[in-house]
Amino acid sequence: MQNLKNHLKTISKFESAVSLLSWDFETYMPPKAAQKRAEIIGEIAGHAFKLFTSDKTGLLIEKAESEASSDIDKAVIRVAKKEYEKAKKIPPELFKEFQITTSKAQHFWEIAKNENNFAIFQPHLEKIVELTGKIVDCLGYKENKYDTLLDQYEPGLKTSQLKKIISYVKPFLVNFLDKIENGTKPDDKILTGDFSIEKQKKFSEKILDFLNYDKNAGRLDVSAHPFTITIGAFDVRITTRYSRSDLKNSIFSTIHECGHALYEQGIPEDFRELPIGEGASMAIHESQSRFWENIVGRSLNFWKFVYPTFCEIFSEFENVPVEKFWKAINKVERSFIRTEADEVTYNLHIMLRFEIEEALINNKISVKDLPVIWNEKMKEYIGVIPEKESDGVLQDVHWSHGSFGYFPSYMLGNLYAAQFYHTMTKDISDFDERILQGDFKSILNWLREKIHSKGKIYEPLELLKNVTGEDLNPEYYANYITKKFTMIYNL
Amino acid sequence: MQNLKNHLKTISKFESAVSLLSWDFETYMPPKAAQKRAEIIGEIAGHAFKLFTSDKTGLLIEKAESEASSDIDKAVIRVAKKEYEKAKKIPPELFKEFQITTSKAQHFWEIAKNENNFAIFQPHLEKIVELTGKIVDCLGYKENKYDTLLDQYEPGLKTSQLKKIISYVKPFLVNFLDKIENGTKPDDKILTGDFSIEKQKKFSEKILDFLNYDKNAGRLDVSAHPFTITIGAFDVRITTRYSRSDLKNSIFSTIHECGHALYEQGIPEDFRELPIGEGASMAIHESQSRFWENIVGRSLNFWKFVYPTFCEIFSEFENVPVEKFWKAINKVERSFIRTEADEVTYNLHIMLRFEIEEALINNKISVKDLPVIWNEKMKEYIGVIPEKESDGVLQDVHWSHGSFGYFPSYMLGNLYAAQFYHTMTKDISDFDERILQGDFKSILNWLREKIHSKGKIYEPLELLKNVTGEDLNPEYYANYITKKFTMIYNL
Structure with a gap:
């Protein structure tokens, strides 16, 4: 041994x-x-x-x-x-x-x-x-055939299970998206402007400190596409990107990558350099980044806590009420680009890709028909059709890498995150209050104990059951979305 | 093959x-x-x-x-x-x-x-x-025995040759140092103060541009001890260090490392990844860094050229005449620390180390006696005795690395540089004028053609002879020192 x-x-x-x-x-x-x-x-x-x-x-x-x-x-x-x-x-x-x-x-x-x-x-x-x-x-x-591809990223999950989940989530999201049309649309004009890179950098570093990212065992840099990478023990680095015209981008990229990095930094030292010294799966990893980015980072209480710090750096927001800011960062839109999608439409972008991949690998459709199929599905799920192929079928790098089977991890990450969140709030009943107080440590400790400390010992669905006592149940995600956006859109 | x-x-x-x-x-x-x-x-x-x-x-x-x-x-x-x-x-x-x-x-x-x-x-x-x-x-x-150590860094050079060179350089420097006592001592108070790191950084970057360092094939960072490192083809990086209280440090560290990097960037592409794809020897490498640092970088004409840029960044120097600045950066001092030594005393620091190394390896002295021997030699060569061992026998990291035979490269680099400079001024007769105009490219081209483009094809003394038509001749160094410091000290 x-x-x-x-x-x-x-x-x-x-x-x-x-x-x-x-x-x-x-x-x-x-x-x-x-x-x-x-x-x-x-x-x-x-x-x-x-x-x-x-x-x-x-x-x-x-x-x-x-x-x-x-x-x-x-x-x-x-x-x-x-x-x-x-x-x-x-x-x-x-x-x-x-x-x-x-x-x-x-x-x-x-x-x-x-x-x-x-x-x-x-x-x-x-x-x-x-x-x-x-x-x-x-x-x-x-x-x-797709089972084999899925297994590379989500060991143990079958295509049939995934289809069943989608058969629940898709109609829910399509309907909810329609429902939102009748709500009060947030005004997000405040998020566009000219924002100093230095200030964005400063705020990103602040966020990392708040969220207990260990900077003595990692660092934040800049790259074209944000990522998290583990170089070795005590060396988990993240990158973000700064755009002068788009404030949201750096903030949520940083929180997202921080979520990945907190997972990696929580892997036990004696698992290091061994095959169990990493995340349980791509989707479990994504559940951690999504949890911090969306469930924590796009919550009202999170912004109530960080807003004084934020306004100290970005004085132009001093007169913007925090509720208005919170609604702005949660605006839902029928848009073309997956990476810019909100919490409601995001999974629809993924389903479309999964269905195309599954059909391609089983020879049910041809590559040459993808532009047409893409647009049909966009119309059906999200209700808009991109005018350019670069905003449609050509938008993602994944297929050029040959990474078939990867996209579902993004959706599963959202579902896992919501299910973990549900269990967590049973253990930490004053979750909202802790966020409001900036006590992210107790939340991190829960994730550390239940998820991070297990490394890759369990397969993802096994880990999910150990932690939540249940199989994957997309209702938690649907409930989370319904509750949150009902509030934001005054439904 | x-x-x-x-x-x-x-x-x-x-x-x-x-x-x-x-x-x-x-x-x-x-x-x-x-x-x-x-x-x-x-x-x-x-x-x-x-x-x-x-x-x-x-x-x-x-x-x-x-x-x-x-x-x-x-x-x-x-x-x-x-x-x-x-x-x-x-x-x-x-x-x-x-x-x-x-x-x-x-x-x-x-x-x-x-x-x-x-x-x-x-x-x-x-x-x-x-x-x-x-x-x-x-x-x-x-x-x-020392021949074998020397050969690791300076292939082909014998200890006996080195001793002969030292027997010329040592008395020259000891006497010249005495002579300087009677000259006009430069006032270097202007070099101490509180200098913004940002400004020093900006000026370092400017220098690299002036000296034709290719930033698309390298970069400047910060480290505790400045160094140059070749990662691979088109990737030659340098580091410097910034001290708020000491302006000279970053400027001359940057020029020194730039000299090393220009050499590495000049190695022909088809030599890359082969044993000939590096400098001819440690001392030839040092001749390049010293050439740019001292012969170019500490010359009056260099400062006449860069001074407007310098004063634009460091406005506190606007009223300091460039001649005064130039004399200040060339002040000679009987000091303890090699890395801070000026052009006149530097080689004396090296000889002392060489003599100790040579005696140690041939069992002529014992390690336990080093502190005493060190101080005796300091007294004899430089005329001062350090009060603390940390300023004396303990100051350099080299021996703890086991790098015996390395120190002479520093001295040889200075001698090679002066000899190359002598030959260069025969080819580029308006050398001083070119420096004054900031035409460093024609000087670099000469080095590229004669030295850099040869990689490690020739042993160092062979290369020296090819380029200058002569064996190593320390007179060029002595002449260079005499001429320069006679002017600075009004001898």
């Missing part, structure tokens, strides 16, 4: 180097270094992959299996074995072809998006769908 | 990762991550070392030797072979013991320095001297 752990920890150190090389790529690297840097990352990541897929790993897992006694050791073996067997099933040539294809595709996706022309991206996406199908064939599947 | 090159380039990518991990350690890493980071660096550096010392490298070198036709290929083999054979001669256990010992020693050196107590460092230094002796025995030597 110790030999297996040492082997995995060695591999993890090469992955740490890859993380730092990637972080630097997005933050501080001089522009001319990009091409060589990609080669360096490829070399080190390839080495880590080779070490992990070596026969040595298989042998060590086999030997350790007979020794493992503690739950932690068993979990280490379970996660490592699953990853190992998966990696061994994909022929290296196919893996390499997939990497080369997606690396090219990203380039052409960017061009296609800039030129607002799906045809440029189409052949690359077709190739990716084809190779993804081959990979699924290698990995195997029972009911639905 | 191609196989050898590919192998070396692979190794170089792991070294790139180590460089970035180290750069980050000194600049942006959160403090709590230090211990784990050291482990990560150890793992990746160890992997690179293992790859390089593997039998594969030896075989590839052997095979390539018969194929190499171009001078470049021959140089690749020569440098790789020398390093390979050296590395193979040191038993891994000895290498490891040396690493563990020096890593511990750094820690105790720091404590000893803080507590101003050499006795704390003494046993660790004794161990390092002992292990260094063993390493020299493994590597072998002919005339003098």
